[in-house]
Amino acid sequence: MLAFILRRALQSVGVMLAVGVISFAMFRFAGDPVNQMVALDTSEAQRAEIRASLGLNDPVPLQFARYFIDAAQFKFGVSYQFRQPVSMLLKERMPATLELATCATVLAMGFGILLGIYSALRRDSFLTKVLQAVSLIGISLPTFLIGILLIYLFSVILGWLPSFGRGEVVKFGWWSTGLLTVSGLKALIMPSITLGLFQMTLIMRLVRAEMLEVLRTDYIRFARARGLTTRAIHFGHALKNTLVPVITVAGLQFGSVIAFAIITETVFQWPGMGLLFVQAVQNVDIPIMAAYLLVVSLIFVTINLIVDILYTVVDPRLRATVGRAA
Amino acid sequence: MTDLPAPAPRQSLIARAIDSDIFYSFRRSKLTMVAAAIVAVLLLLALFAPLFVVQDPFDPRQLELINSRISPLWTADGQRPFLLGTDEQGRDIFSAILYGMRVSLAVGALGVAFAAVLGIGLGLIAGYVGGAVDTLIMRIADVQLTFPAILIALLIDGVVKSALGNHLDASTTLLVLVVAIGLSFWVQYARTVRGSVMVEKNRDYVAAAQLIGLPARVIMLRHVLPNTMGPILVIATINLALAIITEATLSFLGSGMPDAMPSLGTLIRIGNNYLFSGEWWVVAFPGIALASLILSINLLGDWLRDALNPKLR
Amino acid sequence: MVEPVLSVRNLRVEFANRRGVLVAIDGVSFDIAKGEVLGVVGESGAGKSVTGLAAIGLIDAPGRIAGGEIYLSGLRIDNLSPDAMRRIRGKRIGMIFQDPLTSLNPLYRIGDQLVETIRTHLNLNETAARKRAIDLLAEVGIPAPEKRIDAYPHEFSGGMRQRVVIALAICAEPELIIADEPTTALDVSVQAQIIALIKRLGRDHGTAVMLVTHDMGVIAETSDRVAVMYSGRIAEIGPVRDVVQNPLHPYARGLMGAIPTLAGDASKRLVQIPGSMPRLSAIPTGCAFNPRCDFAFERCRIERPEPIRVGAQAVACHLYDRAATESAA
Numbered sequence: 030m031l032a033f034i035l036r037r038a039l040q041s042v043g044v045m046l047a048v049g050v051i052s053f054a055m056f057r058f059a060g061d062p063v064n065q066m067v068a069l070d071t072s073e074a075q076r077a078e079i080r081a082s083l084g085l086n087d088p089v090p091l092q093f094a095r096y097f098i099d100a101a102q103f104k105f106g107v108s109y110q111f112r113q114p115v116s117m118l119l120k121e122r123m124p125a126t127l128e129l130a131t132c133a134t135v136l137a138m139g140f141g142i143l144l145g146i147y148s149a150l151r152r153d154s155f156l157t158k159v160l161q162a163v164s165l166i167g168i169s170l171p172t173f174l175i176g177i178l179l180i181y182l183f184s185v186i187l188g189w190l191p192s193f194g195r196g197e198v199v200k201f202g203w204w205s206t207g208l209l210t211v212s213g214l215k216a217l218i219m220p221s222i223t224l225g226l227f228q229m230t231l232i233m234r235l236v237r238a239e240m241l242e243v244l245r246t247d248y249i250r251f252a253r254a255r256g257l258t259t260r261a262i263h264f265g266h267a268l269k270n271t272l273v274p275v276i277t278v279a280g281l282q283f284g285s286v287i288a289f290a291i292i293t294e295t296v297f298q299w300p301g302m303g304l305l306f307v308q309a310v311q312n313v314d315i316p317i318m319a320a321y322l323l324v325v326s327l328i329f330v331t332i333n334l335i336v337d338i339l340y341t342v343v344d345p346r347l348r349a350t351v352g353r354a355a
Numbered sequence: 356m357t358d359l360p361a362p363a364p365r366q367s368l369i370a371r372a373i374d375s376d377i378f379y380s381f382r383r384s385k386l387t388m389v390a391a392a393i394v395a396v397l398l399l400l401a402l403f404a405p406l407f408v409v410q411d412p413f414d415p416r417q418l419e420l421i422n423s424r425i426s427p428l429w430t431a432d433g434q435r436p437f438l439l440g441t442d443e444q445g446r447d448i449f450s451a452i453l454y455g456m457r458v459s460l461a462v463g464a465l466g467v468a469f470a471a472v473l474g475i476g477l478g479l480i481a482g483y484v485g486g487a488v489d490t491l492i493m494r495i496a497d498v499q500l501t502f503p504a505i506l507i508a509l510l511i512d513g514v515v516k517s518a519l520g521n522h523l524d525a526s527t528t529l530l531v532l533v534v535a536i537g538l539s540f541w542v543q544y545a546r547t548v549r550g551s552v553m554v555e556k557n558r559d560y561v562a563a564a565q566l567i568g569l570p571a572r573v574i575m576l577r578h579v580l581p582n583t584m585g586p587i588l589v590i591a592t593i594n595l596a597l598a599i600i601t602e603a604t605l606s607f608l609g610s611g612m613p614d615a616m617p618s619l620g621t622l623i624r625i626g627n628n629y630l631f632s633g634e635w636w637v638v639a640f641p642g643i644a645l646a647s648l649i650l651s652i653n654l655l656g657d658w659l660r661d662a663l664n665p666k667l668r
Numbered sequence: 669m670v671e672p673v674l675s676v677r678n679l680r681v682e683f684a685n686r687r688g689v690l691v692a693i694d695g696v697s698f699d700i701a702k703g704e705v706l707g708v709v710g711e712s713g714a715g716k717s718v719t720g721l722a723a724i725g726l727i728d729a730p731g732r733i734a735g736g737e738i739y740l741s742g743l744r745i746d747n748l749s750p751d752a753m754r755r756i757r758g759k760r761i762g763m764i765f766q767d768p769l770t771s772l773n774p775l776y777r778i779g780d781q782l783v784e785t786i787r788t789h790l791n792l793n794e795t796a797a798r799k800r801a802i803d804l805l806a807e808v809g810i811p812a813p814e815k816r817i818d819a820y821p822h823e824f825s826g827g828m829r830q831r832v833v834i835a836l837a838i839c840a841e842p843e844l845i846i847a848d849e850p851t852t853a854l855d856v857s858v859q860a861q862i863i864a865l866i867k868r869l870g871r872d873h874g875t876a877v878m879l880v881t882h883d884m885g886v887i888a889e890t891s892d893r894v895a896v897m898y899s900g901r902i903a904e905i906g907p908v909r910d911v912v913q914n915p916l917h918p919y920a921r922g923l924m925g926a927i928p929t930l931a932g933d934a935s936k937r938l939v940q941i942p943g944s945m946p947r948l949s950a951i952p953t954g955c956a957f958n959p960r961c962d963f964a965f966e967r968c969r970i971e972r973p974e975p976i977r978v979g980a981q982a983v984a985c986h987l988y989d990r991a992a993t994e995s996a997a
Contacts, residue, residue, distance in 0.1 A: 251772070255762075256755060257754075261788070
């Protein structure tokens with residue numbers, strides 16, 4: 030068990046190293062960092078000086094090592110656009126993205142699992158057919174279109190909800206939260222739905238497919254042959270077996286929710302890391318792009334690791350094989 | 356060594372399609388037929404766009420400000436010949452959609468083609484050569500699969516821009532998008548092809564072909580590859596929808612097609628600015644066009660997947 | 669006459685599919701008395717398992733019981749409400765499925781599955797139910813049951829798992845156990861133990877057992893009576909000794925001839941029945957067995973034979989009808 034976790038952790042470190050190399054390559058070779066930092070009239074001598082001070086004349090492996098050590102301490106250099114340390118910008122923007130992603134995931138998981146169970150158990154009901162159709166449309170509609178649709182409906186026509194920003198936030202140290210004010214909560218509604226809808230349809234379809242599969246298994250038939258109540262079979266036996274694979278997918282989805290937040294944040298001008306990243310791409314602000322890649326990868330890899338461990342905890346069969354392999 | 360028979364002689368996809376249950380299942384599913392009809396109509400409209408449009412929306416000389424902000428034809432302020440109204444530059448929305456769809460489809464199709472060629476090539480190499488090459492390719496694939504395609508496409512777009520400068524002309528941007536989408540979507544093809552190569556490699560007929568002196572690449576291309584065409588086609592169809600979404604998203608985020616040569620995504624981004632001033636049609640119709648295009652392709656992909664290989668889910 | 673535990677009268681089970689209605693079971697009747705083991709034998713697709721599932725009320729759509737009656741100790745059960753039938757399943761009828769590897773929910777400890785089943789049917793608290801679960805495990809021959817009760821299914825071998833499955837089937841002392849190919853998925857060495865266990869449980873508790881299998885050897889060893897099924901009908905039914913030693917139906921004769929015996933003449937070749945059982949969609953008119961039967965005559969191709977009593981046996985074959993009419997004449 031411990032050996033398994035260690036091996037997975039080692040793999041994660043490997044992935045982070047690979048991402049680090051890409052991130053460094055972007056930082057170092059895509060465009061000239063010096064050119065981005067100085068004014069047009071800076072003299073050649075001054076440029077050379079900056080070049081030296083940035084360590085750009087050192088051997089590449091040394092530069093990489095330095096970059097990596099800095100990155101490990103969350104030092105990502107200075108943004109070309111904002112002339113501020115990237116780590117500070119990210120830290121400032123991170124709470125907004127994490128709050129949005131968490132809300133969206135909770136929404137997606139809650140409704141996705143409920144609706145998935147419903148449509149698996151009431152396979153022929155009218156609502157199930159509607160849900161199936163809506164989920165296909167949900168998968169086909171690009172996120173930004175859903176956002177625009179919501180804004181048009183609830184901001185332009187009805188005027189109920191704000192179309193951009195986070196509303197009022199409350200500060201706790203460096204963390205800012207919109208969960209404690211009415212305007213903050215109102216501002217959160219549409220972005221969360223926009224971001225969560227795609228994941229919700231995905232989870233709903235997955236839960237439905239898994240549950241239908243589980244309901245066909247021998248142990249469910251045997252459970253029925255033993256006269257267990259329908260409720261015990263559906264919500265005890267079937268649901269538990271359904272949720273094991275769903276946990277993996279849902280966990281991994283949290284990673285892509287953070288990435289998809291890029292789009293949602295742009296539609297709603299939500300001041301998070303995603304919006305920062307999009308602006309960085311548009312303005313070729315490489316330090317922010319490289320740092321965003323590293324931070325998001327770190328979140329992904331961590332979630333992957335947690336999901337893997339969680340999986341072995343939930344499934345006794347895996348626990349056994351993993352234990353034996355160790 | 357198992358004594359498995361060599362796969363059936365190659366059949367053209369068309370022969371197989373008519374031969375199998377596919378045709379039957381196609382006629383049975385009304386939804387699929389509707390989807391196919393929509394895709395066909397949209398394709399024709401896009402392909403022969405110049406025949407249907409009232410103006411070339413990319414040619415600034417044909418735009419007149421006097422025609423700006425006209426609402427659709429059936430509304431009170433509608434004016435001929437602007438069926439779906441015009442934007443603030445006097446651009447006819449209907450014409451812009453047709454041309455925009457051309458761009459969207461072109462980027463999507465070329466992106467998928469690029470991804471398929473890249474993925475199939477790398478998959479063949481990984482499966483056939485094996486060893487360290489295989490490990491390297493599949494590790495890269497694993498790592499890349501952890502990240503959503505849109506993030507990868509955005510990064511590639513950003514890097515290319517920083518290497519080539521921020522202000523590219525429209526056709527170069529199109530090429531950059533194709534490359535970005537291709538590099539974001541190759542993994543699935545590579546995995547599928549590699550899987551079948553691994554299976555086929557140990558079959559007796561491959562050993563026999565080697566014995567009679569056929570070179571490895573001939574065996575791979577003529578015997579192994581055709582067997583993977585079914586799943587590849589399914590992946591390609593579903594990926595076409597994803598590629599179009601990705602392109603539209605990049606354009607919407609401002610990292611895709613420029614205003615001078617807008618795709619559907621660009622049109623939606625432009626239209627989004629006029630949402631609050633009441634000109635809903637500038638964003639609504641490109642949005643509807645994009646949604647129906649993707650939905651129809653997805654429906655076709657779903658049907659194709661079920662028809663070609665029920666096990667592939 | 670003592671009331672039989674299970675009485676099936678003229679059962680008909682249909683499955684609807686795209687092309688029409690398939691008749692899986694057509695006019696099957698039999699009784700099982702208290703403490704009796706009825707073996708049901710036949711090729712796969714003959715309707716053995718469907719008969720068992722019909723008796724416990726687990727025929728799922730698109731299948732349905734289209735005719736006939738099923739009585740459990742005199743109570744008609746084929747038309748009970750789903751919930752009333754559920755209360756009978758597991759309490760008055762226990763069922764054992766073929767594959768012990770897949771019959772148990774892998775995510776629950778076997779103790780939890782036992783306690784859950786016990787508490788569904790018997791009014792016991794958690795402690796008492798757990799105590800009963802341990803007793804049951806001991807009864808089916810699981811060593812150190814008080815420890816093993818907290819194990820997960822994957823921690824048992826196939827034979828042990830089938831013992832757990834049996835414990836689950838008998839945990840409310842059912843009047844009837846339906847065992848659907850209980851040994852097919854097991855090693856030969858384990859098969860005998862499981863058969864012995866089922867037999868012992870039936871004897872100790874006076875339980876009626878319906879043993880579905882395609883293995884004549886298993887039937888010969890365990891059953892009191894045997895029903896030979898072919899194409900959804902009972903071809904022959906009777907005491908196991910009579911049917912094995914003196915099979916009447918040509919199909920049963922072929923089936924018995926297909927069992928190798930140790931004492932048998934080595935020079936005598938095993939009898940093979942030519943051809944294979946018809947698919948449900950293409951059952952021939954008349955006697956379903958007629959295309960494969962060496963004795964078939966005109967009437968077999970036209971008229972379906974109904975069961976005829978011959979001694980303690982009943983056989984659905986025109987050969988014996990002719991014998992009866994000839995001797996009467």
